[in-house]
Amino acid sequence: MTYLERAAGRPRKDTPVILGIESSCDETAAAVIRGRELLSSVILSSAPEQAKYGGVVPEIASRAHTEAIGEAVERAVREAGIGDEAPDAVAVTYGAGLLGALLVGLSFAKAYAFALGVPLIGVDHIRGHMAAAYLADPALEPPFVTLLASGGHTAVIYTKSYTEFEIMGSTRDDAAGEAFDKAARVLGLPYPGGPNIEKLAREGKAVIPFPKMFAGGGYDFSYSGLKTPVINYCHGKEQKGEAYSRADVAASFQSAACGVLAARAVAAAKEKGADTVVAGGGVIANGYLRALLAEECARAGLRLVLPEKKFCTDNAAMIAAEGLIQYRAGNFSDLSLNACAHIPLGKKGKQ
Ligand code: KG4
Ligand code: ZN
Numbered sequence: 001m002t003y004l005e006r007a008a009g010r011p012r013k014d015t016p017v018i019l020g021i022e023s024s025c026d027e028t029a030a031a032v033i034r035g036r037e038l039l040s041s042v043i044l045s046s047a048p049e050q051a052k053y054g055g056v057v058p059e060i061a062s063r064a065h066t067e068a069i070g071e072a073v074e075r076a077v078r079e080a081g082i083g084d085e086a087p088d089a090v091a092v093t094y095g096a097g098l099l100g101a102l103l104v105g106l107s108f109a110k111a112y113a114f115a116l117g118v119p120l121i122g123v124d125h126i127r128g129h130m131a132a133a134y135l136a137d138p139a140l141e142p143p144f145v146t147l148l149a150s151g152g153h154t155a156v157i158y159t160k161s162y163t164e165f166e167i168m169g170s171t172r173d174d175a176a177g178e179a180f181d182k183a184a185r186v187l188g189l190p191y192p193g194g195p196n197i198e199k200l201a202r203e204g205k206a207v208i209p210f211p212k213m214f215a216g217g218g219y220d221f222s223y224s225g226l227k228t229p230v231i232n233y234c235h236g237k238e239q240k241g242e243a244y245s246r247a248d249v250a251a252s253f254q255s256a257a258c259g260v261l262a263a264r265a266v267a268a269a270k271e272k273g274a275d276t277v278v279a280g281g282g283v284i285a286n287g288y289l290r291a292l293l294a295e296e297c298a299r300a301g302l303r304l305v306l307p308e309k310k311f312c313t314d315n316a317a318m319i320a321a322e323g324l325i326q327y328r329a330g331n332f333s334d335l336s337l338n339a340c341a342h343i344p345l346g347k348k349g350k351q
Helices: 003-008 047-051 058-079 099-116 125-136 176-186 193-201 224-240 246-272 287-299 317-329
Strands: 017-022 027-034 037-045 089-095 120-124 144-149 154-159 165-170 276-280 303-305
Touching: 017 058, 017 099, 017 317, 027 058, 027 317, 037 058, 047 058, 058 099, 089 099, 089 125, 089 317, 099 120, 120 125, 120 317, 125 144, 125 276, 125 317, 144 246, 154 246, 165 246, 176 193, 176 224, 176 246, 193 246, 193 287, 224 246, 246 276, 246 287, 276 287, 287 303
Parallel strands: 017 089, 089 120, 144 276, 276 303
Antiparallel strands: 017 027, 027 037, 144 154, 154 165
């Protein structure tokens, strides 16, 4: 009998204990859930080290993961308070992300699952971001509209069931997070750009008329249509030797970037007759966007489910949450599961 046959043949529990592992970028994370209850979450970040280079250096990320993965998992299992009880499955991000970084978490997860003889579940990182809301509200059930805004993806998705999705619109060029990072660079702010724009924006006013609605009908986004006016504004002022407020640029950019996200999520929910909007991804950690979503959903009579900020940016609790969905569907991975740098939205990577 192969490992997969043995692991998949184990009796399935209603509320399994799942260990989640995430290492796709610069966060080494491990978390334990029981059913939809979060028992522990550990996030060890190499971001301060990466900040010296102005962005994520893949080689540094891989090495940092190698050093941190053991501690992250040990702590997550200890802090979960499950005593000698072993996890019923190990869920791990297999893509998208940096290959070397992914391989550290993936190899560790394989060894862990193999040693325990429990199923290994390969999780698409983006599905993880989308599943974070299930931990925020353990009673949440599809259908609903999901707003996804991370460093690599921006999309409005109709979540029909736990495993069926309709992509209503997505970015045609840059992702929202990428736009935050690029705008931050123009303003001379350090990595990571998003939180630093948010901080600077608090000191400014959204008075510069950057485009509020970007090119592209339907629910598509074009963040490059916002990035270029921001760059032109700053460079234009600099060339003319005119003073300008960086804080106002940050606030105006943030207002435009977030306005379109909130507007499209609400419109999509109305079109689908959904009563709930759910959000996930690093940009959803933005306080201005969270307040705007709350305001617009309330005005439209929609329920809003937002993961806590620390579960919007990369974490392993969301990987465990998606692992639970796959566990219930009986989607287990073989030990040949490989890392995948790109997984198109709505598609499966090579498994
Ligand atoms: O989801 P995430 O942690 O990683 C990916 O899967 O991409 O998203 C990272 C992105 C970065 O572009 C970062 O600048 C952005 O999320 N981000 C933010 C904030 N925190 C992180 N953007 C705006 N405001 C924030 N507070
Ligand atoms: Zn992410």
